[in-house]
Amino acid sequence: MSKMSGLGGRLYRGETAVDFIGKRRRWYSVSALFVLASIAALAIQGLHLGIEFKGGSSFTVNKATATIEQARSAVEAAGIPGELIVQEIGSDKVRVQTGALDTVQNNAVQDALAAEFGVSVESIDTQIIGPSWGKEITRKAIYGLVGFLIVVMLYLAMAFEPKMSIAAIAAVVHDVFITVGIYALVGFDVTPATIIGFLTILGYSLYDTVVVFDKVRENTHAITSNSTRTYSQAVNHAVNQTLVRSANTSLIALLPVGSILFVGAGLLGAGTLKDLSLALFIGLAVGTYSSIFIAPPVLAQLREKEPAMQALAKRVNARSGGSAAVAPSAAVAAVNGRGPRNQPKRKGRK
Amino acid sequence: MSTTNKPVKTAARPGRTLAILALVLIAMTSLVFIQGAKSVRLGLDLRGGTSVTLQPRIAPGDEGKITSDAIDQAVSIIRQRVNSLGVAESEVSAQGSGTNRQIVISVPGDTGRRVVELVGQTAELRFRQVLASASGVPSASDAAATPAAGVSAEANAKFAALDCTKAENLQGTGADAPTDTLVACDRAGGTKYILAPAEVLGRQISKASAGLDTQAGSAWYVSLTFNNEGTSAFGALTARVTSLPEPTNQVAIVLDGLVVSSPRINEAIPSGTAQITGSFTQLEAQDLANVLKYGALPLAFDRGEVQQVSPTLGADQLNAGLLAGALGLGLVMIYSLLYYRGLGIVTVGSLTVAGGLIYLLFLLLGKWIGFTLTLAGIAGAIVAIGVTADSFIIYFERIRDEMREGRTLRTAVETGWVRARRTILVADFVSLIAAALLYFFAVGGVRGFAFTLGLTTLVDLVVVFVFTKPLVSILSRVSFFNSGHSWSGFSSKSLGTVVAKEA
Numbered sequence: 077m078s079k080m081s082g083l084g085g086r087l088y089r090g091e092t093a094v095d096f097i098g099k100r101r102r103w104y105s106v107s108a109l110f111v112l113a114s115i116a117a118l119a120i121q122g123l124h125l126g127i128e129f130k131g132g133s134s135f136t137v138n139k140a141t142a143t144i145e146q147a148r149s150a151v152e153a154a155g156i157p158g159e160l161i162v163q164e165i166g167s168d169k170v171r172v173q174t175g176a177l178d179t180v181q182n183n184a185v186q187d188a189l190a191a192e193f194g195v196s197v198e199s200i201d202t203q204i205i206g207p208s209w210g211k212e213i214t215r216k217a218i219y220g221l222v223g224f225l226i227v228v229m230l231y232l233a234m235a236f237e238p239k240m241s242i243a244a245i246a247a248v249v250h251d252v253f254i255t256v257g258i259y260a261l262v263g264f265d266v267t268p269a270t271i272i273g274f275l276t277i278l279g280y281s282l283y284d285t286v287v288v289f290d291k292v293r294e295n296t297h298a299i300t301s302n303s304t305r306t307y308s309q310a311v312n313h314a315v316n317q318t319l320v321r322s323a324n325t326s327l328i329a330l331l332p333v334g335s336i337l338f339v340g341a342g343l344l345g346a347g348t349l350k351d352l353s354l355a356l357f358i359g360l361a362v363g364t365y366s367s368i369f370i371a372p373p374v375l376a377q378l379r380e381k382e383p384a385m386q387a388l389a390k391r392v393n394a395r396s397g398g399s400a401a402v403a404p405s406a407a408v409a410a411v412n413g414r415g416p417r418n419q420p421k422r423k424g425r426k
Numbered sequence: 427m428s429t430t431n432k433p434v435k436t437a438a439r440p441g442r443t444l445a446i447l448a449l450v451l452i453a454m455t456s457l458v459f460i461q462g463a464k465s466v467r468l469g470l471d472l473r474g475g476t477s478v479t480l481q482p483r484i485a486p487g488d489e490g491k492i493t494s495d496a497i498d499q500a501v502s503i504i505r506q507r508v509n510s511l512g513v514a515e516s517e518v519s520a521q522g523s524g525t526n527r528q529i530v531i532s533v534p535g536d537t538g539r540r541v542v543e544l545v546g547q548t549a550e551l552r553f554r555q556v557l558a559s560a561s562g563v564p565s566a567s568d569a570a571a572t573p574a575a576g577v578s579a580e581a582n583a584k585f586a587a588l589d590c591t592k593a594e595n596l597q598g599t600g601a602d603a604p605t606d607t608l609v610a611c612d613r614a615g616g617t618k619y620i621l622a623p624a625e626v627l628g629r630q631i632s633k634a635s636a637g638l639d640t641q642a643g644s645a646w647y648v649s650l651t652f653n654n655e656g657t658s659a660f661g662a663l664t665a666r667v668t669s670l671p672e673p674t675n676q677v678a679i680v681l682d683g684l685v686v687s688s689p690r691i692n693e694a695i696p697s698g699t700a701q702i703t704g705s706f707t708q709l710e711a712q713d714l715a716n717v718l719k720y721g722a723l724p725l726a727f728d729r730g731e732v733q734q735v736s737p738t739l740g741a742d743q744l745n746a747g748l749l750a751g752a753l754g755l756g757l758v759m760i761y762s763l764l765y766y767r768g769l770g771i772v773t774v775g776s777l778t779v780a781g782g783l784i785y786l787l788f789l790l791l792g793k794w795i796g797f798t799l800t801l802a803g804i805a806g807a808i809v810a811i812g813v814t815a816d817s818f819i820i821y822f823e824r825i826r827d828e829m830r831e832g833r834t835l836r837t838a839v840e841t842g843w844v845r846a847r848r849t850i851l852v853a854d855f856v857s858l859i860a861a862a863l864l865y866f867f868a869v870g871g872v873r874g875f876a877f878t879l880g881l882t883t884l885v886d887l888v889v890v891f892v893f894t895k896p897l898v899s900i901l902s903r904v905s906f907f908n909s910g911h912s913w914s915g916f917s918s919k920s921l922g923t924v925v926a927k928e929a
Binding site for chain 1: 471
């Protein structure tokens with residue numbers, strides 16, 4: 077652990093630095109690959125939607141001796157139309173999912189299961205979803221998503237800079253795409269709890285980005301007034317300085333989410349806890365990646381297009397021994413070499 | 427890099443801030459005892475019960491005509507139905523905003539099927555001639571009396587036995603067929619009636635409003651207007667009954683099988699506009715007008731979602747939620763102790779204070795605004811452990827950064843705070859935006875999640891400002907920390923600096 081703290085110190089002073097900005101093409105390619113794979117998975121496999129979106133009923137019987145075959149034949153004997161999905165949940169439950177049924181049919185399934193397993197009708201956990209319900213929650217989720225992106229974009233534009241807000245939102249959209257892609261690829265069930273998870277990730281993914289950008293803003297506060305660093309170099313330095321922080325905050329955020337996932341999947345088998353925490357877990361991991369590898373390079377690219385920043389880059393390059401390379405990666409490499417020497421100068425200024 | 431090395435003023439009196447926090451916590455705890463909020467109210471998914479979410483649906487062509495009033499009316503009709511079950515702590519509420527609202531019904535315990543069957547029916551408004559009326563208790567004399575004209579012996583017997591003081595007889599079921607003779611109570615349970623088949627339907631009303639007649643000694647009245655069909659039907663009904671003896675000259679306004687009002691018809695009304703007068707208060711007149719308006723455009727409901735949770739599953743989910751919370755909290759505490767060593771104690775303390783504060787708020791909000799904790803709510807609170815701990819990390823790392831710049835601990839604690847504070851505010855604000863939007867765009871379980879997530883984010887802000895920061899300020903004066911002890915989390919080794927001594 078203290079090794080990692082020590083690393084924090086070296087990263088802070090720039091003695092050790094990872095080139096996040098200069099190698100952006102590499103990160104972009106990795107992300108583009110993932111996004112393309114996600115789109116392909118969505119197009120080919122699609123999402124595995126829970127009954128909440130399609131309409132249908134779900135009945136769970138609490139009995140250790142209950143078997144899938146028993147449940148299936150009991151429900152089939154009750155004359156329920158459509159396909160049945162019968163699963164074991166945990167070690168002592170069996171769940172039967174049907175298509176959309178009317179009240180009479182729902183009661184018939186409950187009665188059949190109660191009679192088959194010798195339990196009371198009330199002890200069967202039932203969930204009945206109307207056919208129009210899915211549309212309603214999908215519509216609301218989309219409203220929520222769009223509303224969130226707009227409000228946060230405006231807020232970040234005010235709190236930080238407009239370009240930071242664009243870069244942050246680009247990273248969030250990237251996160252959502254990849255998370256949804258993973259869901260399509262692996263075939264996890266998408267339920268309303270998953271959607272809550274997705275929406276929460278948006279907030280969380282931004283948390284890390286906010287921390288990085290806050291440092292960027294501090295580092296670039298009066299960047300054009302001296303010529304020690306280009307904008308890209310300053311951003312890269314900020315990412316390195318906050319690296320340990322990002323790793324820590326992400327890990328700490330993952331610990332409780334992981335606990336929910338462990339307990340939800342391990343003890344309950346299925347339901348709100350598992351769906352929610354799985355979406356959060358995947359999203360958090362992707363969000364941490366994007367707040368380091370996607371948001372800062374996008375920001376640097378956006379800002380480097382400004383004439384003032386290009387002029388700065390020219391001055392910095394002229395100072396660093398006539399190297400004509402304007403490409404940020406070469407410039408960052410130069411900073412890396414200069415890191416330790418840079419330190420006394422900064423102290424002396426105070 | 428340009429800030430001075432002087433301590434910032436916010437550090438002025440960390441001891442006093444902590445004392446105030448302690449007082450607030452004590453005050454909240456006593457409030458909990460005074461208000462008798464002994465336990466957190468649990469949602470149905472944690473203790474078993476049935477919840478039904480209904481979505482108002484209106485006949486094709488009438489879309490967009492759902493008004494807020496109509497939904498309020500529908501909620502009160504359903505509430506009446508659910509209350510008739512006599513299950514304590516049943517709840518009926520509208521969620522969402524404006525006309526795009528869902529009605530959520532939750533009934534604890536094993537009532538499953540009855541609730542589902544009870545709430546789905548459309549409630550209709552009808553006008554029926556009164557055939558007989560009596561005070562709302564069973565009576566032998568009514569049973570012996572010869573049935574009034576047009577009343578079967580069967581209906582008469584039912585009428586005699588009807589006890590309007592019993593809750594189950596004050597429920598509408600939507601099962602009052604318009605072509606049948608109806609035996610019914612009024613809404614308050616004080617009077618019972620035998621009513622003729624319906625002659626005018628609620629849908630035939632085109633307008634209804636409450637008004638104040640200033641000339642007749644400021645009396646409130648309700649006026650209503652019928653459409654073409656309604657005008658002729660109501661004209662015929664009033665012309666026939668107006669000359670009949672009491673109570674058969676009354677026309678009952680029946681909503682959902684219960685008599686809302688039974689005005690006497692003073693004259694035939696062929697014009698299609700009528701006024702109901704009486705000793706109305708303003709509220710009564712407005713209520714009646716609302717009932718009539720609702721009757722004009724009754725809402726039907728789609729069952730959006732029905733969830734029946736057995737008490738066994740409820741208990742399982744509660745235990746799982748609590749276990750996940752304890753595990754998550756434990757892991758975060760262990761991690762921060764390992765990573766931040768001495769400073770980790772601040773994290774553990776802050777999380778404990780935050781946890782206590784949230785528990786007190788759950789208790790009090792349960793009492794004040796009927797807050798119930800659901801499984802999704804527990805998940806929201808657990809996720810928030812991460813958010814809360816994150817803000818400590820941001821602060822601690824900031825302090826270390828300041829020390830790497832060569833500042834002493836006591837100075838770094840203050841300058842680092844000024845910078846960390848802003849980051850924490852912006853980051854928490856983004857979390858709050860997410861929670862608020864989730865809350866407004868969602869129904870049921872999602873709302874519970876958003877509510878606890880938002881609440882705990884606010885608690886996080888409070889704790890960081892009035893507990894964590896003052897505590898760190900105080901600790902920075904303790905030699906264990908400011909001398910850079912190897913277990914303090916501020917040693918030069920863990921900072922990666924060579925010199926970090928008190929200047």
